[in-house]
Amino acid sequence: MRIVKLNAIDSTNNYLKALGGTEFIDDYTVVTAKNQTEGKGQRGSVWSSEASKNLMFSVFKDLSDMPLEHPFYVSMITSLALLKTLKSFEIPKLSVKWPNDILSADKKICGVLIENVIKKNKINASIIGIGLNVNQTTFENLPKASSLKRITDKTFDVDEILKVMISNLKSYFLILKDEKYESIKEEYEAQLFRKNKPSTFKNAEGLMFSGFIKSVSDAGYLQVLLEDDVLKAFDLKEITLLY
Template identity: 35%
Template sequence: MQNNIISGLFVGQNLVTLKEVDSTNTFLKNILSNSKPVPEGTVIMAESQYAGRGQHQNTWHAQPGKNLTFSLLLKPHFISPTQQFDLTRAVSLGVYDALHPLLGGGLKIKWPNDIYFGSRKLGGMLIENMIQGGQIKNAIIGIGLNINQDNYPESAGSAISVKQILQRDYDLKDILSEICSHLEGWYLKLKAGKTDIVRSTYLSRLYRLNEASEYRSNGETFTGTIKNVVENGLLVVERNGTEEQYNLKEIEFLNK
């Protein structure tokens, strides 16, 4: 089923809604592998995903019809593979800006690309870049957001939903429309070369920025302070007066 409820230029103009799918990222990859042209901005939205994935192969806990689970196709040929974290920044900012009018100051981006309210996880994304001939040919961006679900298994950890925060249900397509619109805006800023704005805004909205907090690295727990995210996406944490850089697998955030 296809319909157009999105007001932007191209993100979400081709919207495919599925009742159930293993993973919207996998579904979109399969369409691309069939060599049929797929327009940039295509969104695949599923009411239910039975094999949704997050970072580190984490499984996404989502009740059917209650949350936003969708994937988006972008073709960011203008981004060098060495600068691909800028796409992560732009996507994170698009989701943040769509939710901020509802949730206000409690909303943060947890490095690299989770969406947090307070110290609890509202959602996250999995970006899969396909690199060919030294450029990013396609980027498949899977996004999962907790919207109307009102309970989670203990295994879901710190999960929270918009409904649990605001005590009411929200129309999923309305929120999807807002995300598509804001995400497109940040993506076009990147395309126009406004990389500095994307990077500085992303940093300013970061969870735990300039706050002393607990972390674990190489089996050692320490108190550190997030100071920056460098060009290629590494997290800069000050510990014992020294700034150190970490990639995703090298540092774990511990709850306060």
């Protein structure tokens, strides 16, 4: 496995995409950076991180031999690999805030941004970007953010976490390659933050409403039980789960 270690870069996802434009990239090539100046999150958000204190990396995954009809399964297994990794380091009260934020209790400790490479109308590869708050302890103006060190009062070796994470990611991709979609979805849904609990949401127009998270579709839509027992599916641009 090739690991490219950088001191500073705008975005590890951008670096991998640019690398793919100039050379052949081996499966599971990893790019990690001590400092990421323009880290990206879901919905165009910025991932802010103190230099050298956290784990920021991107993984190139070749999907050319995988008949992947629903790309969201890559997101699901990435979330599950992260949960398994963090459990091995005894991080408590873990869950997935749809679609793939990792929480400890109700604090966000990890974000994921997956960008797919399309060739001939088929997903050829995924670039999986992960930002994990490890040893950073201050999060200015981010009341819902936390880190492994803040939660456990321990200092962690980011290289060790990366090694375990890649191992777990490989294991879950083997499950995906075996097309065990039902078991992946069941495991993912079991870890969903606020599943089957009364929750408040905000729609694209800024209006708030209540509902119960029930499941996700194969395409990654969040299925919410609304008033009058109506089950409605929402995509990422349509809905925000408020804590």
